[in-house]
Amino acid sequence: MTPERVRALPARSAGLGLRRPLAAALLAAPAGAVDFLEVAPENWIGVGGRHGKAFAALAERHPIVCHGLSLSLGGPAPLDMDFVATLKGFLDRWQVPICSEHLSWCADEGHLYDLAPIPFTEEAVRHTAARIARVQDALGRRIAVENVSYYAAPWQEMPEIDFINAVLAEADCDLLLDVNNIHVNAVNHGYDALAFLHALPPERVRYIHVAGHFVQAPDLLVDTHGAAVTDPVWSLLAAAYRHAGVRPTLLERDFNIPPLLVLLEEIDTIRMMQDAALAEGAPARVA
Numbered sequence: 001m002t003p004e005r006v007r008a009l010p011a012r013s014a015g016l017g018l019r020r021p022l023a024a025a026l027l028a029a030p031a032g033a034v035d036f037l038e039v040a041p042e043n044w045i046g047v048g049g050r051h052g053k054a055f056a057a058l059a060e061r062h063p064i065v066c067h068g069l070s071l072s073l074g075g076p077a078p079l080d081m082d083f084v085a086t087l088k089g090f091l092d093r094w095q096v097p098i099c100s101e102h103l104s105w106c107a108d109e110g111h112l113y114d115l116a117p118i119p120f121t122e123e124a125v126r127h128t129a130a131r132i133a134r135v136q137d138a139l140g141r142r143i144a145v146e147n148v149s150y151y152a153a154p155w156q157e158m159p160e161i162d163f164i165n166a167v168l169a170e171a172d173c174d175l176l177l178d179v180n181n182i183h184v185n186a187v188n189h190g191y192d193a194l195a196f197l198h199a200l201p202p203e204r205v206r207y208i209h210v211a212g213h214f215v216q217a218p219d220l221l222v223d224t225h226g227a228a229v230t231d232p233v234w235s236l237l238a239a240a241y242r243h244a245g246v247r248p249t250l251l252e253r254d255f256n257i258p259p260l261l262v263l264l265e266e267i268d269t270i271r272m273m274q275d276a277a278l279a280e281g282a283p284a285r286v287a
Contacts, residue, residue, distance in 0.1 A: 010035070010248070010286060011246045011247060013035035013036055014248075014251070014268075017252045017253060018037040018064075019254065022263075038065045041087055042068065042070050065096060066096050068101040069102070072104075073128055073135070074103065074118030074128040098144060099139065101145055125163060128167050129171035133173075143174065144175055145174075146178050147160075147200075149184045160185070161199045164200070165199070178210075179236040182196055184222075184223045190219075197239055197243055205245075207247050207250065208240055209252055211253070212227030212233075213225075214226065226255035237270075238277065244285065245284060246278055246282050247285050251267060
C-alpha cells in the first residue's frame with residue numbers, strides 16, 4: 001500500500017526524533033550521522049519560514065518517518081478525516097516510508113493534550129481496530145501503532161499484551177515497538193518485560209523506539225524522553241533484535257536535549273547493537 005517511489009528503510013539504520021533545537025546541528029552534521037529522522041506531522045504540516053526551509057533541507061538529506069500525536073485511534077469522538085486527508089498529502093509530498101501513531105486516545109469534543117490509555121476490553125478492540133482500518137484505507141498504506149506507557153488502566157477485561165495483539169490482528173496493522181515503554185510499564189505494573197516482548201508478534205514489528213525515562217521511585221518510572229537510555233532498556237533492545245530481527249531503530253529525546261554529539265553517541269550504540277545482532281544471526285528486516 002506504500003507508494004512505489006518510497007524506498008524502504010534498511011534494517012541496519014538508526015534514526016533520531018527531529019526537534020527544532022536540533023535542526024541547525026543536523027544540517028551541519030556530516031552525511032550519515034543519522035540514517036533517518038522522525039517527526040510528529042502535526043508539528044510540521046503547513047510550517048513555513050526558516051523552520052519550513054530547514055525541514056525541507058533535512059528531508060532532502062534524510063528519509064522522514066512520521067509518528068503522530070492526534071489521530072486518537074481509540075477515542076470516542078469521530079475520526080478527523082479532514083486531518084487524515086491532510087496527513088496523506090504530507091506523507092506523499094515527503095515520500096514518507098513509515099507512518100505510525102500511538103495506540104491511545106487524546107480527543108473527545110476537543111483535544112486533551114495527553115495520550116490516554118484505551119480500556120483493555122473486547123469492545124475497545126473492535127472500536128479501535130475499525131478506526132485503524134479506516135485510517136489505513138484513507139491513507140492508502142499500512143500504519144504502525146505504538147505500545148504506549150500508562151499509569152492507570154481502568155476497565156481491564158484482558159491483559160495489556162492480549163489487547164495489543166488483538167488490535168494488531170483485527171486491524172491488520174503493524175507495530176511500532178517501544179522497548180522503553182515495555183520497561184516502564186513492566187516496572188510500574190509488576191510484569192516481566194521479556195515475557196511481554198516475547199508475546200508480541202515479531203512479523204508485525206515495523207520499527208523500534210528507544211528512549212530514557214525519569215525514576216520517580218523504585219516502582220514508579222515516568223516515560224519522559226528526557227534522559228539517556230538506561231542499561232535495562234538497552235538490554236531489552238538486544239532482546240528485541242533476537243525476537244523480531246534487526247529493525248530500523250529510533251532514539252527519542254524530547255526534553256533536556258543535549259548537544260547533538262551526545263545524542264550521536266547513543267545512535268552509535270544502536271548501530272553497534274544492530275551489527276552485533278546481525279553477526280549473531282538475527283535476520284535483517286527492512287521497513
